[in-house]
Amino acid sequence: MNDQPQKNLIIRDITKSFGSVTALKRVDLEVRQGEFFTLLGPSGCGKTTLLRIIAGLEQPSSGAIILTGKDITALPATKRNVNTVFQSYALFPHLSIFENVAFGLRSRKFPEQEVRKKVSDTLELLEMYPMRNRSPEQLSGGQKQRVAIARALVNEPDILLLDEPMSALDAKLRAQVQEELRRLQRRLGTTFILVTHDQAEALVCSDRIAVIEAGEVVQCGTPLEVYDFPRNRFVAEFLGAANLLQARRVNGGVETEVGFLSLNKQPEWPEGLVAIRPEWIRVGSEPSVNGVHATVQDIVYRGTNFDLTMSPGALRVRTNAFKNFKIGDQVWLELPPAELVVLEG
Amino acid sequence: MKQNTILWHGEMTTERALTRRGMSFLSSGIFWLTAFLVLPSLIFVVLSFAERGVYGEVIWNFSFDNYKRLAGFSSFGWTPDYLLILGRSVVVSLVTTLVSILLSYPLTFFIASRPARNRFVWLVILIIPFWTNIVIRTYAWFLLLSPDLPFARFATFLGFIPDGSSLYPSAFAVYIGMISDYLPFLALPLYSSVERMDWALVEAAQDLYASRYRVFMQAILPQTAPGLTVGIILTLVPTMATFVVPDLLGGAKYMLVGNLIQQQFGTSRDWPFGAAISMALMLLTLLSMRIYRRKGNTVDII
Numbered sequence: 001m002n003d004q005p006q007k008n009l010i011i012r013d014i015t016k017s018f019g020s021v022t023a024l025k026r027v028d029l030e031v032r033q034g035e036f037f038t039l040l041g042p043s044g045c046g047k048t049t050l051l052r053i054i055a056g057l058e059q060p061s062s063g064a065i066i067l068t069g070k071d072i073t074a075l076p077a078t079k080r081n082v083n084t085v086f087q088s089y090a091l092f093p094h095l096s097i098f099e100n101v102a103f104g105l106r107s108r109k110f111p112e113q114e115v116r117k118k119v120s121d122t123l124e125l126l127e128m129y130p131m132r133n134r135s136p137e138q139l140s141g142g143q144k145q146r147v148a149i150a151r152a153l154v155n156e157p158d159i160l161l162l163d164e165p166m167s168a169l170d171a172k173l174r175a176q177v178q179e180e181l182r183r184l185q186r187r188l189g190t191t192f193i194l195v196t197h198d199q200a201e202a203l204v205c206s207d208r209i210a211v212i213e214a215g216e217v218v219q220c221g222t223p224l225e226v227y228d229f230p231r232n233r234f235v236a237e238f239l240g241a242a243n244l245l246q247a248r249r250v251n252g253g254v255e256t257e258v259g260f261l262s263l264n265k266q267p268e269w270p271e272g273l274v275a276i277r278p279e280w281i282r283v284g285s286e287p288s289v290n291g292v293h294a295t296v297q298d299i300v301y302r303g304t305n306f307d308l309t310m311s312p313g314a315l316r317v318r319t320n321a322f323k324n325f326k327i328g329d330q331v332w333l334e335l336p337p338a339e340l341v342v343l344e345g
Numbered sequence: 346m347k348q349n350t351i352l353w354h355g356e357m358t359t360e361r362a363l364t365r366r367g368m369s370f371l372s373s374g375i376f377w378l379t380a381f382l383v384l385p386s387l388i389f390v391v392l393s394f395a396e397r398g399v400y401g402e403v404i405w406n407f408s409f410d411n412y413k414r415l416a417g418f419s420s421f422g423w424t425p426d427y428l429l430i431l432g433r434s435v436v437v438s439l440v441t442t443l444v445s446i447l448l449s450y451p452l453t454f455f456i457a458s459r460p461a462r463n464r465f466v467w468l469v470i471l472i473i474p475f476w477t478n479i480v481i482r483t484y485a486w487f488l489l490l491s492p493d494l495p496f497a498r499f500a501t502f503l504g505f506i507p508d509g510s511s512l513y514p515s516a517f518a519v520y521i522g523m524i525s526d527y528l529p530f531l532a533l534p535l536y537s538s539v540e541r542m543d544w545a546l547v548e549a550a551q552d553l554y555a556s557r558y559r560v561f562m563q564a565i566l567p568q569t570a571p572g573l574t575v576g577i578i579l580t581l582v583p584t585m586a587t588f589v590v591p592d593l594l595g596g597a598k599y600m601l602v603g604n605l606i607q608q609q610f611g612t613s614r615d616w617p618f619g620a621a622i623s624m625a626l627m628l629l630t631l632l633s634m635r636i637y638r639r640k641g642n643t644v645d646i647i
Contacts, residue, residue, distance in 0.1 A: 057548050077551040090549035094567040103563070104553035151553070 008032050009054070009159060009191065014063035016049055016215075023049045025215045027063070031159070031193060036185045038194045040202040041212035042238070047195045050212070051161050054193065056080045067158060078107075083152035084161040088168070089144045091136040097147050098123070098132040104155040122154040125184075141168050142177065149184075159191045166201060178204045199239045203227060211235050232344045233273055242275040243315050244343075253337075258292045258313040264337045273343040278307065278318040280339035283331050290335040296325050386627075393620035401614030411621035427605070427622075434602040435629060437591075438584040441523040445531040445580055446573070448524070452532055453539040468536070474529050483522050483593045487511075490518055490594075514596025522590040527583065531576035538572025577637065585630050602626050 009031040016024040023046040031037045039047040052058035054065060056077035064073045072080055083104070091100050098119055099106075105115045123129040126146040136144060145165055152160055162181075166174045182205050185192045196202055202209050203223045210220040211234075219231040230236035236244060245261075247254035248271050253262035261274065287293070294310040308317045308325060310333065317333065319325075350357055393411055396404040415431075417423045456467045474482060490496055490512035497512050512518055542565070550564040566573075588603030595601070602622060609619030 055552060057551070077548070078554050078556075082552075084549070084552045086545050086549055088543070088545050090543070090545035092546060092549075092563060092567070095563075103550070103555070107550075107554040107556070107559055155553070 008068070009193075010064075010066040011050070011054070012064045012066060014050065014053060014060045014065070016046070016053065016058070017061045023215055024053075024060070027212075027215075027217055029210055029217060029220065031191060033191055034189045036182065036192045036194070036205055036207045038196060038202040038206040038209045039212055040196055040199060040209050040238075043197055045212045046215040047197075047212050048163055051084075051163055051193065051195045054159070055082055055084045055161050057084075081155075081157055082159045082161060083155050083157040084163060085145070085148045085152050085165050087163045087165070089136075089148040089165075091144060091147055091151070093136055095135075096132065097128065097134050097136065097139070100136065100147055101151045101154050103151060118154050122150045125153075126150045142173050145169065145177065149181075153188070153190070157190065159193055162192060162194045164195055164197070166196070166198070174201070175204075181205060203239070211238065213238075228277075229341055230275060230343065233275075236273075236275040236341070236343060240277060241316065242277050242341075243281075243313075245274050245276075245313065247272060247274045256313075258294075258315065258335075261290045261335060261340060262337050263340055263342065265342060267342045275341045275343055276335055276339055278316040279305075280336065281315065281317045282334040282336070283308075283317060283319055283323070284334060285332060287332050288334045290337060290340075292333040292335065294331055294333050296327055296329040296331065299325055299327060389620045389623055392617055393624050395617040395620075397615045397617050401616075403616055411618045412625075414618060415621055415625055430600050430605055431602050431625060431629065433600075434585055434626075435633070437519065437523065437601060438581055438633075440520065441527055441584045442531070442577055442580045444520075444524050445528050446577070448528060449532040449535045449576065452528075453536040456536060457539045457542075471529055471532055471536075474526070479526055479589050480593075482526055483590050486518065486522050486525070486594060487513065490521070513594045514599065516595070516599055518594035519591050519599055519601075522594045523584060523587065526587075526590060527580045530579040530583070531573075534572040534575035534579065535569060536572070538569040542568050578634070581633060581637075582630055585633075586626060 011027055011029040011031075014024055014027045015022070027050060039050060041047045049058060053060050056072070056075060056079070060073065064071050066072070067080070067082070092103065095103070101119045101123060102115050105118060110118070120129060120132075123132055126149060128143065128146050128150060131139065131143065131147075136147070139147065145168075148165070149160075149162075165181075166177060169177060178201055181192075181194075185205075192205075194202070194205060206223055208220065208222055209226050211218045211226060213234045219226055219235050221229075226235065227239050230239065230242065233244060236242040245256040245258065247256045247261070247267070249267050249269065250260070253260055254267065254274060255261075256274065263274070267274075282288075292310075292312070292315070294312065294315065296308055297311050297314070298309040300307040306319050306323065306325065308319060309315070310317055310331075315333065325331075350359055351363075353363060392403065394407050394409070396406045396408060396410065398404045415427050417425050417428055452471075456464060456471070459467055488494070492498075492509050492511045497506065497510070500506050500512055501508050501510075506512065546564040546568065547560060550560045555563060586603045586606075588601065588607045591599055591601040592604055592607075602625075606619050606622050606626070609615045609622065613619075
């Protein structure tokens with residue numbers, strides 16, 4: 001443990017209601033300094049509300065926001081050392097790119113020389129310096145996003161908040177920007193909090209992910225943890241498309257629609273769900289542990305792999321692109337016990 | 346003469362043919378403006394250099410007498426009376442517009458923040474004065490400012506007016522009347538801009554440590570400028586020329602240029618002098634628009 005005050009963010013027991021609608025229910029989270037943290041959930045789950053509460057644009061109904069050991073719950077947005085990249089980017093249309101980025105520094109009355117230096121450096125960092133004299137309407141979506149990020153970062157915030165920053169970009173650009181964002185965050189060491197409904201984006205960018213459903217944090221962990229060991233049905237279905245099997249606990253495993261499956265960990269429930277990712281199911285010609293005799297029902301070629309649908313159970317299986325299958329092929333599937341996840345009831 | 350063929354919206358044509366077509370589209374508008382704006386204005390210009398006969402008839406003698414008189418030169422020496430009236434008109438017009446702006450921002454933000462269902466009701470309340478005759482609206486202030494009502498009593502209590510008298514005629518009553526009459530002209534165009542405002546810009550400014558003043562100047566004003574500009578023109582221009590309100594609420598002592606013009610065409614029967622004052626008013630209005638234009642970059646009417 002070091003004695004220096006941690007520049008971490010603690011979200012303590014935050015509840016937010018709009019009239020009779022509860023947007024957030026007793027949310028507890030801790031974001032560590034220098035972390036790329038993602039709030040992931042479907043639209044309307046409350047993730048943006050949580051981000052706005054952290055930014056100070058919304059007041060929680062109850063609970064506290066603690067930044068670097070200080071309770072900032074009552075501080076307005078103007079007094080928080082937290083900056084936001086808005087979903088629409090919200091660039092000031094009447095100001096040049098340079099003046100947009102300089103906005104926060106000018107608000108705080110930095111000397112002109114310092115403003116010039118900091119703005120130029122930040123624009124340089126985001127490769128937007130040549131565009132500094134343009135107006136926002138002359139930029140493409142991706143360029144606007146860079147300016148919005150520069151405008152927030154130039155203030156050297158403790159935390160950078162990103163509200164679905166990729167939603168206005170096309171798919172190819174999005175993938176590129178995600179990687180860039182990740183690199184930028186590593187280079188600066190600033191804490192980033194990203195709000196997204198795109199599970200792939202969350203997996204690519206994040207150090208840790210908090211999955212939010214209907215105003216509650218369902219699971220929080222590294223991308224690997226959340227993806228491989230979903231806690232419940234919602235997480236299993238929201239991140240990737242896991243196979244969910246209705247199961248009944250029996251001695252040494254569970255009885256399911258595809259037959260008996262042995263597990264490494266006995267479930268606590270008598271009846272519930274077990275999940276397995278399509279890519280973990282192995283396809284062979286011989287019976288093995290947790291072997292299921294299956295017939296190929298449907299084949300989808302995706303370039304990098306095949307997605308097969310099997311009966312029984314309409315099991316989805318992902319295989320590499322070298323194997324050739326035909327509809328009606330009889331195969332043996334192996335569902336390795338280590339990859340079978342017991343979901344909470 | 347050789348004609349250059351040009352491609353215009355996928356059509357092969359010549360410049361001359363395009364010009365001819367454009368002029369034919371414009372012709373009806375040009376006719377309208379010529380018949381009802383340019384010609385009458387020209388008649389006024391000519392009229393303003395004529396003379397009044399003994400019985401109020403127009404004598405077509407070219408002279409600068411009307412303008413000299415307006416500038417205060419008469420056979421009895423120089424008086425600033427007319428210039429004072431002109432100056433007062435400009436001040437009243439500017440103050441009315443300014444106060445209307447200051448009132449319109451909170452008003453329009455209030456309406457825009459109502460739930461969509463109730464907003465209509467608030468808008469109707471704002472629009473109703475448009476349907477009501479300006480004379481009737483001004484007369485309503487007679488009642489409200491009469492000696493027995495709380496406004497006058499309060500003023501008496503503070504010692505502004507003697508006991509038992511009304512708040513009109515006075516400069517105060519003129520301002521009250523002007524602002525209440527012209528507020529909707531400023532508030533409605535402003536509302537159309539406020540309603541469409543992108544609040545993310547306000548939040549972005551707050552997020553970037555802007556003070557309240559800076560939030561207004563950088564995030565709200567640029568977005569509402571189009572509506573505000575229309576509103577300012579719609580208030581500034583008619584308030585310059587208004588005569589009903591000062592006539593009813595200002596009394597004889599508080600004359601504005603509108604009353605002066607009305608007097609010349611009415612009781613005084615001095616059309617040439619009235620035309621000269623109208624010319625001066627038109628120049629003043631154009632001048633104030635010009636100043637406003639220079640300050641606020643461009644005037645976007647549409």
